[in-house]
Amino acid sequence: VGVRNDEGEDTGLTQAEERAAHLAAVVDASSDAIISKTLEGVVTSWNLSAERIFGYTAAEMIGQSIRLLIPDERQDEEDEILAKLRAGVFIEHYETIRLTKDGRRLDVSLSISPVRNSAGVVVGASKIARDISARKQAEEALLAATAKFESVFNQSGMFAGILDPDGNLREVNDLAVDWCGYTRDEVLDRPFWETPWWRGSDEMRERIRTATQQAAAGEVFRQMLSYWVADGTERIVDFALHPIRDERGTVRFLHPTGVDITERIRTEETLRQSEERFRSLVSVITDVTWTAGADGGFCPPQPAWEAYTGQSPDSYRGLGWLDALHPDDRIRVGEEWAAATSAATLFQTTGRLWSAGSGEHRHFFARATPVRRPDGTVGEWVGSCTDVHERTLAEEALRAQEAEEREIAIGLQRALLPERLDAPPGLSFAARYEAGSDALEVGGDWYDVFPLPDGRVALTVGDVVGHGLSAAAAMGQLRTALAALAEHVAAPGELLTLLDGFLARTGTTDFATVCYGVLDPVTGVLEYASAGHLPMLLVTPAGETRLLDRAQSTPLFGDGRQRVQSSVAIEPGALLVLYSDGLVERRGEHLSRGLERLEQAGSRLADASVDEVCNGLVAALGVEATRDDDVAVLAVRLDAVAGPGFHRVFPAGSEQLRELRTAMRVWLDSRGVSVATTNAALLAVGEACANAIEHAYMDGNEGDVAVDITQSHDGSLLVLVRDTGRFRAAPAPGGDRGRGTDIMRALTTDFSRDSTGSGTTVRFRVPVEEPAAA
Amino acid sequence: MNDELVVIEQEERDGRLVVRLLGEIDLSNVDLLQRRLERVVEGSQAVVVDLAGVEYIDSQGLRLLNRLASRIGDAGATLQVVAPAGSIVRNVLELTHMSDDLDLRDGVDG
Numbered sequence: 002v003g004v005r006n007d008e009g010e011d012t013g014l015t016q017a018e019e020r021a022a023h024l025a026a027v028v029d030a031s032s033d034a035i036i037s038k039t040l041e042g043v044v045t046s047w048n049l050s051a052e053r054i055f056g057y058t059a060a061e062m063i064g065q066s067i068r069l070l071i072p073d074e075r076q077d078e079e080d081e082i083l084a085k086l087r088a089g090v091f092i093e094h095y096e097t098i099r100l101t102k103d104g105r106r107l108d109v110s111l112s113i114s115p116v117r118n119s120a121g122v123v124v125g126a127s128k129i130a131r132d133i134s135a136r137k138q139a140e141e142a143l144l145a146a147t148a149k150f151e152s153v154f155n156q157s158g159m160f161a162g163i164l165d166p167d168g169n170l171r172e173v174n175d176l177a178v179d180w181c182g183y184t185r186d187e188v189l190d191r192p193f194w195e196t197p198w199w200r201g202s203d204e205m206r207e208r209i210r211t212a213t214q215q216a217a218a219g220e221v222f223r224q225m226l227s228y229w230v231a232d233g234t235e236r237i238v239d240f241a242l243h244p245i246r247d248e249r250g251t252v253r254f255l256h257p258t259g260v261d262i263t264e265r266i267r268t269e270e271t272l273r274q275s276e277e278r279f280r281s282l283v284s285v286i287t288d289v290t291w292t293a294g295a296d297g298g299f300c301p302p303q304p305a306w307e308a309y310t311g312q313s314p315d316s317y318r319g320l321g322w323l324d325a326l327h328p329d330d331r332i333r334v335g336e337e338w339a340a341a342t343s344a345a346t347l348f349q350t351t352g353r354l355w356s357a358g359s360g361e362h363r364h365f366f367a368r369a370t371p372v373r374r375p376d377g378t379v380g381e382w383v384g385s386c387t388d389v390h391e392r393t394l395a396e397e398a399l400r401a402q403e404a405e406e407r408e409i410a411i412g413l414q415r416a417l418l419p420e421r422l423d424a425p426p427g428l429s430f431a432a433r434y435e436a437g438s439d440a441l442e443v444g445g446d447w448y449d450v451f452p453l454p455d456g457r458v459a460l461t462v463g464d465v466v467g468h469g470l471s472a473a474a475a476m477g478q479l480r481t482a483l484a485a486l487a488e489h490v491a492a493p494g495e496l497l498t499l500l501d502g503f504l505a506r507t508g509t510t511d512f513a514t515v516c517y518g519v520l521d522p523v524t525g526v527l528e529y530a531s532a533g534h535l536p537m538l539l540v541t542p543a544g545e546t547r548l549l550d551r552a553q554s555t556p557l558f559g560d561g562r563q564r565v566q567s568s569v570a571i572e573p574g575a576l577l578v579l580y581s582d583g584l585v586e587r588r589g590e591h592l593s594r595g596l597e598r599l600e601q602a603g604s605r606l607a608d609a610s611v612d613e614v615c616n617g618l619v620a621a622l623g624v625e626a627t628r629d630d631d632v633a634v635l636a637v638r639l640d641a642v643a644g645p646g647f648h649r650v651f652p653a654g655s656e657q658l659r660e661l662r663t664a665m666r667v668w669l670d671s672r673g674v675s676v677a678t679t680n681a682a683l684l685a686v687g688e689a690c691a692n693a694i695e696h697a698y699m700d701g702n703e704g705d706v707a708v709d710i711t712q713s714h715d716g717s718l719l720v721l722v723r724d725t726g727r728f729r730a731a732p733a734p735g736g737d738r739g740r741g742t743d744i745m746r747a748l749t750t751d752f753s754r755d756s757t758g759s760g761t762t763v764r765f766r767v768p769v770e771e772p773a774a775a
Numbered sequence: 776m777n778d779e780l781v782v783i784e785q786e787e788r789d790g791r792l793v794v795r796l797l798g799e800i801d802l803s804n805v806d807l808l809q810r811r812l813e814r815v816v817e818g819s820q821a822v823v824v825d826l827a828g829v830e831y832i833d834s835q836g837l838r839l840l841n842r843l844a845s846r847i848g849d850a851g852a853t854l855q856v857v858a859p860a861g862s863i864v865r866n867v868l869e870l871t872h873m874s875d876d877l878d879l880r881d882g883v884d885g
Contacts, residue, residue: 655801658801680863687833688833691801691833740838741833743871744867747870
């Protein structure tokens with residue numbers, strides 16, 4: 002059966018030829034390079050994606066040896082591949098490096114299958130090559146982020162290291178060696194269980210060996226262990242060993258961390274011993290018992306009181322007993338006693354009482370009950386004082402210890418938060434972090450703002466559930482992972498999905514909430530997604546408020562589920578507030594009440610500077626010293642612009658450029674822009690548009706070009722030029738297009754160009770200062 | 776092509792061919808302009824290209840100037856380019872350091 006063309010003529014194509022043509026179209030449409038070659042390695046076909054990925058055209062490659070693509074040091078690979086092919090073996094997902102025409106090294110994944118003739122003899126091979134450079138870069142960025150995090154640990158008060166999967170110690174932080182009195186030579190490059198930290202006990206060495214095997218198999222290990230420092234002292238460490246996996250889930254490193262908890266454990270031990278002693282004392286020794294009249298005055302005899310305090314009857318008579326109390330306690334206890342005797346209720350208090358036997362004031366717990374006569378009136382009081390001195394001191398020591406750990410956690414938290422936020426052009430922002438007041442209840446909140454390679458700005462606030470050192474550490478790890486991923490992943494929903502996967506692989510934390518947005522300073526478009534985090538607040542310049550709650554998904558549990566995202570266009574001058582739940586949640590109050598308060602306060606602060614917004618929200622929402630949760634607030638304002646922006650979309654054709662310049666001149670004139678700045682803007686925009694038009698022309702694409710310009714409050718011009726052409730590598734410098742790029746860079750600041758599958762976006766700012774071309 | 780975007784005027788002065796461009800040079804007219812200029816300057820031993828009346832020129836126009844300069848040089852002729860200090864054209868030439876390689880003048884008689 003032949004195929005007929007539009008005129009109904011037989012085109013002479015056979016069905017086999019038609020199938021072949023169809024296959025060829027499928028091959029050309031593939032985003033993977035599809036190449037076939039003979040058993041001698043001579044290229045016989047080369048599709049469009051092969052041209053795009055390797056830079057050679059089909060005409061250049063067909064008839065050439067495939068070895069052109071292979072780096073010198075990998076030429077042996079081809080011999081192996083050809084040998085396998087002759088044997089009829091299929092080669093799947095072979096990751097290696099290949100060269101492009103301009104000499105760049107690409108990470109590629111190859112799948113190669115033998116091609117047989119009708120007699121079944123292998124006559125050649127077809128090869129599918131996929132460019133995995135972007136994935137490799139993301140993987141390396143994640144590993145680098147882990148390494149960066151480790152360096153933060155050098156100032157964190159926590160031991161940290163890196164083991165290879167066999168358990169040999171490869172890296173260790175300064176604290177783990179210096180503080181313990183060891184040198185790196187003594188610990189590195191040997192099995193972790195044979196390092197001197199565990200030298201005091203065979204049992205500990207065995208536990209570490211087991212922990213290493215467990216972690217290499219993918220399980221997290223955590224225990225309190227004894228370890229030994231250089232002077233031979235035994236200490237106690239809260240030790241954890243986490244597996245660190247790569248993209249494919251293979252355990253690549255083990256990450257030991259530890260916090261020295263010796264002092265804390267000793268304090269708890271003292272407390273436990275004192276409680277035991279207290280209980281045994283109570284059983285053998287009676288408390289200091291006493292009696293008092295209905296008016297609260299002591300009358301002799303009070304033998305137990307006399308024996309304990311050494312006061313004579315004349316001294317303690319009436320309210321003279323108060324003199325046996327610590328001077329700082331006398332007035333308070335006196336008032337409490339007066340109140341209790343007049344109300345005739347149960348009396349309980351604590352304070353310090355002079356002990357003649359030990360020659361010091363000792364902590365006591367006192368309790369007294371009124372004894373009533375038959376007519377119901379109080380006849381006398383019977384009371385006792387219990388010595389709780391050891392227990393109170395131990396409790397105070399524990400509180401001090403906890404306060405110290407809290408300080409360390411706050412210090413770590415602050416070390417892990419960005420020191421200062423650089424305002425990218427078009428935005429201003431400020432952030433606050435306030436630690437919670439309860440001991441050990443800090444850590445876990447973060448905020449961050451950073452520019453992305455495509456000129457947009459990433460905003461994030463998140464909260465690792467949990468508190469203390471481990472939450473602060475997990476927060477730091479998630480924050481660095483998020484920043485590393487953000488460079489490679491444009492869509493907020495996808496980023497949260499990947500971050501969730503990271504969480505699952507590293508076991509960083511069980512549960513975290515994250516709010517993440519990407520804001521375009523020129524168009525004002527915000528793409529956002531939230532994993533279980535409270536929604537961002539948007540405040541318009543007129544003071545209208547809106548909670549951005551269209552992209553809520555569950556918190557990050559490490560279950561890898563897909564995340565939704567949404568977008569909203571923000572008007573210039575508008576304010577965005579990202580915050581952690583500590584800002585709005587109050588105990589015993591419905592969350593909606595807190596959000597209502599936030600919206601009211603945000604509305605009142607619509608005109609305030611971002612610094613005032615942060616301070617104002619913290620003040621207005623009643624965040625006091627006694628709250629128990631951390632508070633993180635990030636306020637971002639899109640630059641107010643002077644008047645309406647310039648927007649024009651036109652078909653990608655050079656005949657449109659003149660009209661574009663005419664329209665730009667009218668708009669720039671209406672904005673009062675100087676002649677020099679006008680010329681610089683016309684030239685820079687002209688170059689960007691000429692690039693877009695040339696690409697569209699070369700790709701045979703009927704796309705559009707869009708130009709957006711807004712004027713910042715400082716007079717500078719923020720420019721965005723977008724085309725819908727397909728991806729094309731940036732031109733080599735020095736050529737004609739390279740010169741165009743040089744001109745754009747010379748005339749503008751904050752220049753960026755971002756090419757994706759759907760088109761190229763160029764952004765820059767034309768400064769109001771006299772530009773170079775003025 | 777956008778014919779009216781740039782106007783070419785030419786005159787003989789003191790044995791030199793003066794070619795005056797008035798208007799704007801961009802991607803839309805650069806190829807046509809190049810062909811026309813090459814025809815105009817052919818056979819002349821001394822050429823002056825006066826760009827004082829050019830209101831817009833980008834890297835496309837610079838490429839044209841580059842090619843024209845090589846062609847005139849190859850023919851053993853001389854080329855002077857008029858771009859007054861502070862003009863749009865002069866600024867772009869300086870920005871790209873093309874001013875280093877051209878015989879630049881402030882005026883036709885300067």
